[in-house]
Structure formats: structure tokens, C-alpha cells
Amino acid sequence: MDFLRPAGWEEALAAKAEHPTAVPIAGGTDIMVEINFDHRRPEYLLDLNRITELSEWEVGEESVRLGASVPYTRIMENLRTELPGLALASHTVASPQIRNRGGVGGNLGTASPAGDAHPALLAAGAEVEVESVRGTRLIPIDEFYTGVKRNALAPDELIRAVHIRKADGPQQYSKVGTRNAMVIAVCAFGIALHPETRTVRTGIGSAAPTPVRAEAAEEFLNAALAEGGFWDSGKIITPSIAKQFAELASGACNPIDDVRGTARYRRHAVGIMARRTLGWTWEQYRGSGRTLEGAA
Amino acid sequence: MRVNFTVNGRRQEADDVWEGESLLYVLRERLGLPGSKNACEQGECGSCTVRLDGVPVCSCLVAAGQVEGREVVTVEGLADFAKQRAEHSGHGGACATGACGGTSLQDARSWTAKGTDSQTGEGTELSPIQQAFIDAGAVQCGFCTPGLLVAADELLEHNASPTDADIREALSGNLCRCTGYEKILDAVRLAAARQGEAV
């Protein structure tokens, strides 16, 4: 094994071009587990810790450009206002020690259907900025996940940053697990209201081969809210709309039975989380002043 | 490969490090510092918790090569680290650069909490959190203790009077199979209260 320690971004891209099999290591919270248990013996480890810009973020007009290695702890502490959904999701990841090291770049690199960043990114709307010596491209988040633990990165590419739309309305993240800390999601649901475009976006975790949006549920809800004039009136969403939204969200799942839960349970729980998070965010939108907490 | 880094305020050099090796392995097997415990090697238990450039991390999940040139504080250096922090409080907190002395590898290796009385910690220089763990009866088999001490010490460094929720949150990455956690919470509350009195 070789340990490559590029001092800067250009050097890292050159190293990845020269050794496309090199495995990037950022926080190491996924990769080191695999190495410790001998599940993986990469030929090259490509350390990204010395590349300072990967741990920085910029808040722009429309979006936040979040460096690939910004740890979850920083997101929770600094980006609650701009990225409330991702901040809530970050808080549910593992433990303080893991959140101090792990970040969204690693979550995207692993592309596990259970990764907590994914539903929040899908709901907020995001693009992944990837780069190689050949150039830069922006991959829409909807096209990033290509299969179970597979993503759209080419072998010579690295994730530079994620461009996440700044919140223009309430966002929520809900996760089912056996305890509050240190838990991989049985299933998870992210929702973001976008009052500016009068749309609602969603993200489902751990209930399909990849993280997915509940597109049919979104379309139904967007139409129902528009038809009923809900965005203008701010009136309570009728139970029948909420119920239909939940059923469609449930229908967007394509889960499996595994040690954490059955497919049937996952479908059911996603429906419940969809209805609840819609209720919470809508209450927030209506400005009732009720304090809202993300709940597991 | 060779890795140069600062451990408990002193420059150290580890040789013949395998590229896939963890910081935990380097500390325990190459530098002879077995204070940081190895229970799970997968980030679940927190018994390997150390400070990396001040930040609490699971040393089992940090690749050795990633610590080149960086600063690590282990439980063996915690008493000195806390002492220096107390002396330097008001201007920037603890000193991890070695300028304040730090803890030599020899001292760290032979560090023991025995002192003149292993039950009370008397006769040994302990950090306030270590003393509080002893006084509160928060140590049973002791395997989880080093990681908890490092995590709890860091909590009290940035939050002088934590709520119970703060303590639970800060220690949520550290598992203990013996105590049931109540005495551990007592210990952190005790250390916080003593810290408050001292000011």
C-alpha cells in the first residue's frame, strides 16, 4: 500500500489521474473501518486532510458551496440557518467523535442508501461539484446515486464541493433507529418547503437501493397545494391531502428486509415520517411560532 | 513509512508504520502508549478517543499518515494537559505545542493513577476529571474510562456548566458496559461543580 499526501488540490487531482485506483480518505470514518477489518486493501490511499479548501464553505446568494470535507460538526454549528435540513441530518450521524471527522464528501463517496446527508440534499436541491485533471462538472444530486453504494464519479474524479440551495422555507429531517445516538437509519425522510417556487421536495433514505425522492408524492402535493391556494392562505393542510402524500411517499420506497428492519416496516414508517414532517414544516411555514424539533 | 507528530506536547517519530495502520495502533503498539483502548476498531465505542489538533476523534479511524505534523493528546497526557490549560487559562487555553513541556514518552508510558492510594488517587497528579471519576465511583472495569475522560475533559473545556443533556450528548459516542452511566454523569457534574468553585 502507498500513502499519497498531496499538499494541495491540483496535486490531489494529478495523483488521482495518475493512480485512478487510489482511494481518497477524508475523515476515514467509512474507509478505516473497511481497512481495519481487512475488507479492503487499496493499493493507494489518497489523504485529503491537507487540502484546506475542502474544509471550507462559502455562503452565496442562492446556494452554499460546501467543501467536501467540512465535518458534520461544523455544519451543525455554522449552517443551521442556510441548510436546516442538512444540519438536522448531520446531528443524527453517529457520535460527536465521528461528526468531528466525517463529512458530506465521504457520505457521497460511500453513497450508502442509509447515508444521512442524502435525503437532506435531495430535498434541498443540490449539485455535486466534481473535478479531475480533465475539468470540472456539476452533477445534479438526482443523478449522483447510480446504484447500491455506487455513484456517478469517474475513476479520475474527486468531489470538490456540494452546492446546496439555501433554504427559502422550513426543512425537516426524520430518522428511524433504535436509539438516538450511533444509529444507522432503518429508514429516513427529509422534506423541504420551497415557498419561492411553491414546491415541496423530499428525500428518502434506507428504503430503496439508492437514496430517492418521492416524486409522485411531490407532484401530487404541489398540485394540491396550488389548487387549494394553500401557499397564499397558509391554512392547515387537510388530512386527506396529508394522507395521500404519505401513501405516495410510501409507494416511492423499494426497500429490502434486513437486520435493521423489514421492507414492510420501512414502507410504513416512511409514510408516517412523510406525514409528520409535512405537518411540522407546514406549521412552521404558517408561522404559528411553535418550536419544532427534529425527531427520531 | 515514518510518521512524525506531536504526542502529549512532545515531538515523536514512529517508524515502520504500515500505510493502512490506524493512529490507535501507532499509539499503542509503536509508541507504547496503551492508555487509548482498542475495543471495536469501528468507531462504535469511543474507548480509543484522543484529541487530534484539539478535536476529540476515534483514533482507530484516523490513518496514521493523516497525523503527520499534527498534535495528539492521549489520556496519558491528560493530567499535564489539564494543568497547563488551567495555568494558561485567560490566554488561549492549553498548550499542545510542547513549549510548555508536555509529557515525555517515558513519563507517559509509566503513567499510573496509583499514587500512594489507588482507591482515592491521592499522591498522583490527576486532572480534575480523573479525580472526579475516582471520587464519584465512575470506574468499574475501567476499559471505557480513558475515552470517556478525554471526551468529558473536552466538554468541560468549552462548556463550564453543562446541562445533563449536554453531558449525554458529549458522551454519546462512548460506550460503557459496566456502570450504567449514572456514576459517569455524576463524575462529570462533580468536575464541573469543582471547576465552578475554583474560579
Ligand SMILES: Cc1cc2nc3c(=O)[nH]c(=O)nc-3n(C[C@H](O)[C@H](O)[C@H](O)COP(=O)(O)OP(=O)(O)OC[C@H]3O[C@@H](n4cnc5c(N)ncnc54)[C@H](O)[C@@H]3O)c2cc1C
Ligand atoms: C460508528 C459509525 C457510525 C456511523 N453512523 C453514521 C450515520 O449515522 N449516518 C451516516 O450517514 N453515516 C454514518 N457513518 C458513516 C460515515 O461516518 C459517513 O458516511 C461519513 O460521512 C463519511 O465521511 P468521511 O469523511 O469519514 O469518509 P471517508 O471514510 O474518508 O471516505 C468515504 C468514501 O468516500 C470517498 N471520498 C471521501 N472524500 C472524497 C472526495 N473528496 N472525493 C471523492 N471521494 C471521496 C472515499 O474514498 C471513501 O470511498 C458511521 C460510521 C461509523 C464508523
Ligand code: FES
Ligand atoms: S476502538 Fe475506536 S471507537 Fe471503538
Ligand code: FES
Ligand atoms: S467501566 Fe467497564 S466498560 Fe465502563
